[in-house]
Amino acid sequence: MKALEDKIDKEGLVFPGNVLKVGSFLNHQLDVDFLMEMGEEIGRLFENDGVTKIVTIEASGIAIAVATAAKMHVPVVFAKKTKTSNLNGESYTANVHSFTHNKDYDIVISKQFINKEDKVLLVDDFLAVGNALNGLIDIVGQAGAKLAGAAIAIEKGFQGGGDALRTKGIKVESLAIIDSMEDGKIIYRH
Numbered sequence: 001m002k003a004l005e006d007k008i009d010k011e012g013l014v015f016p017g018n019v020l021k022v023g024s025f026l027n028h029q030l031d032v033d034f035l036m037e038m039g040e041e042i043g044r045l046f047e048n049d050g051v052t053k054i055v056t057i058e059a060s061g062i063a064i065a066v067a068t069a070a071k072m073h074v075p076v077v078f079a080k081k082t083k084t085s086n087l088n089g090e091s092y093t094a095n096v097h098s099f100t101h102n103k104d105y106d107i108v109i110s111k112q113f114i115n116k117e118d119k120v121l122l123v124d125d126f127l128a129v130g131n132a133l134n135g136l137i138d139i140v141g142q143a144g145a146k147l148a149g150a151a152i153a154i155e156k157g158f159q160g161g162g163d164a165l166r167t168k169g170i171k172v173e174s175l176a177i178i179d180s181m182e183d184g185k186i187i188y189r190h
């Protein structure tokens, strides 16, 4: 999505450790008009996939998930992050390792909100090595739901998570894929 690449070029900041900050429109301040454009594009990409539910992870996935839902007219469920899993049998949980924050956390979704009748579209702001998405895919499997695929705003292609999922046959659509960002220079895959 050319408009997203332009916005990253204009407003994105590259930090040590291959971290891209887009706090001006996606991760801190939210550019809602632009989020709606991204949501429309994701909605188009998955319009024929029978999606019944959008699933994301709090907090930074929620905005783009909501924008996508405004186009697709299905509910959004966000996995909650916890330090310790409270296994009471009423929730699905998975463990996720975050390289950006160098810590593990559990993600939790109540069994109430995802079930085997669902066809789930995963939506997130960033895809790097894929741990966050793999945690969500694990939960979709626990629920016996079907996976429509994953839609991401910004994929850091050089970290391999997206391609690993595509190799497994999962439909992964990213609105911008960054192939490198060495010395602050961002190069996109087309």
Ligand code: 5GP
Binding pocket: 018, 019, 020, 021, 022, 027, 057, 060, 097, 098, 099, 100, 124, 125, 126, 127, 128, 129, 130, 131, 132, 133, 156, 161
């Ligand atoms: P993964 O699990 O694929 O390695 O990383 C995905 C998660 O880590 C995303 O949900 C996102 O919150 C965070 N993340 C990974 N890389 C970046 C980055 O370069 N910038 C920002 N803002 N978040 C990132």
